Amino acid sequence: MSFFKEFKEFATRGNVMDLAVGVIIGGAFQKIVTSLVDNIFMPILGIVTGGINFKDKFYLLNTSKGTDFPSLEKAKEAGAPVFAYGAFIQSIIDFVLIAFCIFLLVKFMNSMRKKKEEAPAAPPAPTNEEKLLMEIRDALKNK
Numbered sequence: 001m002s003f004f005k006e007f008k009e010f011a012t013r014g015n016v017m018d019l020a021v022g023v024i025i026g027g028a029f030q031k032i033v034t035s036l037v038d039n040i041f042m043p044i045l046g047i048v049t050g051g052i053n054f055k056d057k058f059y060l061l062n063t064s065k066g067t068d069f070p071s072l073e074k075a076k077e078a079g080a081p082v083f084a085y086g087a088f089i090q091s092i093i094d095f096v097l098i099a100f101c102i103f104l105l106v107k108f109m110n111s112m113r114k115k116k117e118e119a120p121a122a123p124p125a126p127t128n129e130e131k132l133l134m135e136i137r138d139a140l141k142n143k
Contacts, residue, residue: 033098033102036101037097037101042097053086054089054093055086055090058072058075058082058083058087059082060081060082062081066080072087
C-alpha cells in the first residue's frame with residue numbers, strides 16, 4: 001500500500017500538476033501557432049517566393065520506377081526512391097516561423113508582466129527595539 005501512497009504524493013505534487021497544465025496548454029497553443037504559420041505566414045511567403053511549393057521539391061535517386069512524377073506524393077506512391085530536400089527546407093521554414101511567433105508571444109507576455117508589476121513596497125515599519133535605539137541615538141545627539 002505504501003507504493004500507491006508514494007505515487008499519489010508524487011502525482012499530486014505541485015510541480016507535476018503544473019507540468020500537466022503546461023503540456024495541455026502547449027498542445028492547444030501548438031494548434032494556434034501552426035494555424036498562424038500555415039494560414040497567414042506561408043501564403044505571404046508563397047507570394048514573396050513566386051508561389052514556390054517547397055514540399056514538392058525532390059530529386060529522384062533512381063529512375064527504375066519512372067521519371068515523370070508531378071509531385072513528391074506521386075513519386076512516393078510509385079515507390080520511387082527520392083531525396084526530398086524540399087520537405088526539409090519547408091520544415092526549416094516552419095521551424096523559424098514558429099520560433100519567431102513564440103518569441104513574439106513571450107516578448108508580449110513579458111511586457112504585460114512588467115506593466116503589472118507594482119511599485120516596490122514601502123519598507124517595513126521599525127520594530128520597537130529600533131524605535132528605542134533611534135530615541136537613544138537622538139537623545140545622545142542632543143546632549
